[in-house]
Amino acid sequence: MSLEYFIAKRIHFQHDKKNVSRPAVRIATIGISLGLAVMLISVAVVIGFKQEIRNKTIGFGGHIQVTNFDNNNTYEMNPIRMDKSLTQKILSIQGVRHIQRFATKPGIIKTKTEFQGIVLKGVDQQFDWNFFKQNLVEGRIPTVSSPKPLNEVIISKYLANLLGLKLGDSFLTYFIQDQVRARKFKIIGIYSTNFIDYDKLFLLTDIRQVQRLNDWSADSFSGLEILITDFNQLDKIGDEVYAATANKFNKDKQTYYTQTIKQLNPQIFSWLDLLNMNVWVILILMLAVAGFNMISGLLILILERTNMIGILKSVGATDWSIRKIFLYHSFFLIGKGMLWGNVIGLSLCAIQYFTGIVPLDPEAYYVATVPIVFNWGYILILNFGTFISSVIMMIGPSYLITKINPAKIIRYE
Numbered sequence: 001m002s003l004e005y006f007i008a009k010r011i012h013f014q015h016d017k018k019n020v021s022r023p024a025v026r027i028a029t030i031g032i033s034l035g036l037a038v039m040l041i042s043v044a045v046v047i048g049f050k051q052e053i054r055n056k057t058i059g060f061g062g063h064i065q066v067t068n069f070d071n072n073n074t075y076e077m078n079p080i081r082m083d084k085s086l087t088q089k090i091l092s093i094q095g096v097r098h099i100q101r102f103a104t105k106p107g108i109i110k111t112k113t114e115f116q117g118i119v120l121k122g123v124d125q126q127f128d129w130n131f132f133k134q135n136l137v138e139g140r141i142p143t144v145s146s147p148k149p150l151n152e153v154i155i156s157k158y159l160a161n162l163l164g165l166k167l168g169d170s171f172l173t174y175f176i177q178d179q180v181r182a183r184k185f186k187i188i189g190i191y192s193t194n195f196i197d198y199d200k201l202f203l204l205t206d207i208r209q210v211q212r213l214n215d216w217s218a219d220s221f222s223g224l225e226i227l228i229t230d231f232n233q234l235d236k237i238g239d240e241v242y243a244a245t246a247n248k249f250n251k252d253k254q255t256y257y258t259q260t261i262k263q264l265n266p267q268i269f270s271w272l273d274l275l276n277m278n279v280w281v282i283l284i285l286m287l288a289v290a291g292f293n294m295i296s297g298l299l300i301l302i303l304e305r306t307n308m309i310g311i312l313k314s315v316g317a318t319d320w321s322i323r324k325i326f327l328y329h330s331f332f333l334i335g336k337g338m339l340w341g342n343v344i345g346l347s348l349c350a351i352q353y354f355t356g357i358v359p360l361d362p363e364a365y366y367v368a369t370v371p372i373v374f375n376w377g378y379i380l381i382l383n384f385g386t387f388i389s390s391v392i393m394m395i396g397p398s399y400l401i402t403k404i405n406p407a408k409i410i411r412y413e
Contacts, residue, residue: 002324003321004321004322004328007325008324008329009328009332025297027293027296028293028296028297028298028333028337029340030293030337031289031290031294031337032290032293032294032336032337032338032341033337033338033340033341034290034341034344035287035289036286036337036341036342036345036386037342037344037348038282039382040341040379041349042283043279043375044345044349044372045372046279047373047375047378048372048373049367049370049371050272050275051371053195053272053367054269054272055131056131056193056198056366057195057198057265058227058261059131059132059193060195060202061261061265062100062225062226062261063225063226063227063231063234063237063261064225064228064237064238064259064260064261065223065225065226065258065261065264066090066224066226066245066258067222067224067259068223068256068257069255075104075106076105077103077222079103079214079216079222080220080221080223081219081221082256086245086248087099087224089244093237093241094237095229095230095236096226096227096237097227097229098128098227100123100124100126100127100128100224100225101123101124101127101207101221101224102121102123102127102207102224103121103207103211103214103216104121104122105120105122105175105213106118106119106120106175107173107174107175107176108173108175109163109172109173110171110172110173111164114164116159116163116200118159118201118203119201119202120153120173120205120210120213121202121205122204122208122210122211123144123204123205123206124144124207125145132191132204136190136191137157137191137192138167138190139188139189139190140188140189141154141188141204142154142188142189142204143206144205144207149206149209150206151185151186151205151209152185152186152188152205153185153186153189153203154187154190154191154203154204154205155190155191156190156192156193156199156203157192157199158192158199158200159200160190165187167187167190169186169187170185170186170187171184171185171187173185177214181213183209183213185203194362194366194367195366196362196366210222235260235262238258238259238263241258242258246258283382290337290386291389291390291393294334294390294394295394295396297333298326298394298397298398299400302397302400305326309322323398326394326398327394330390330394331391334390334391335387338386338387341386346374349372352372353372353374356368356369357369358370
């Protein structure tokens, strides 16, 4: 144990209530604790919020879509047909985990008292139902592998409440093309994602229902949804899928159009990217507040210990040696503040994670409660960054020790 560390330890753990520095030290420690707690909560909430919205967007549209190049940005899509070799080529791209076909058809639901525009989305037996199973509140998913297409659909809780429908009810949906077509569907499941922009639109059914409405053949569909293993690789895999499908023609001599979920929903992902700026502002402000508290606390400690500093200098201690004493003392304070900051911040996050005690308006925020994600990598980086930043801030104030003249201090005392 070095002499500087020993002296710093004695200073830190002494319990003299008459010390002027005790209130300042406590304030500095509380500042570190609250600053770190706020930063931990902010990061957990923002990451959770981004992940929830991103997963819901992907659940309705996949990571990457391949459609007909001649589409006009509506749900009334021109069909594509894709041979097995091209599908296998896409599946062979590293990072692609699943491919599923879909077909969409805009329509209008009419009940005795209400009507509402919707999009009927048809899927086949290859569809990944995990997202809708997680958000299913009543009933079951449609049977899409039966020999004949059934008139089963799942509808969102938002639409069901809006139209006065419940599980087991049947309703008519009208589709307008060359002539008006009507289809009767039965509700066998109700889902709720709280993502109102999509909940108010999509009904899911057998893809063969949509193919019949559009007079398409069994091998024609609106597009492919491609799911990948790592969202961070989205742009890279999107480029590889584009390279695989670009300048390729289907049986009808039509080309393919590849878009990532970011390109399909630029407004949502631009909004999510703006949240990063909010986090950085919070982090900088909290670090600044905690840093200034620590600086003021250290300055008070130095001024209170001027007599000790003068004596140490008079017996031959160097300026750097004395500065190390106060820096060690600062480490103790920072460590204590960070310990309590982690306890407070992670405890509050855990309470929200397990209880959802803080609600949100789903129509405004797309989630019913404040989402929390424990990303331990970010938590460790945040702790490390806070410690290093606080220590660096302490180096400047410790320079005041070099200005203390031992002869003047001892004579004054």
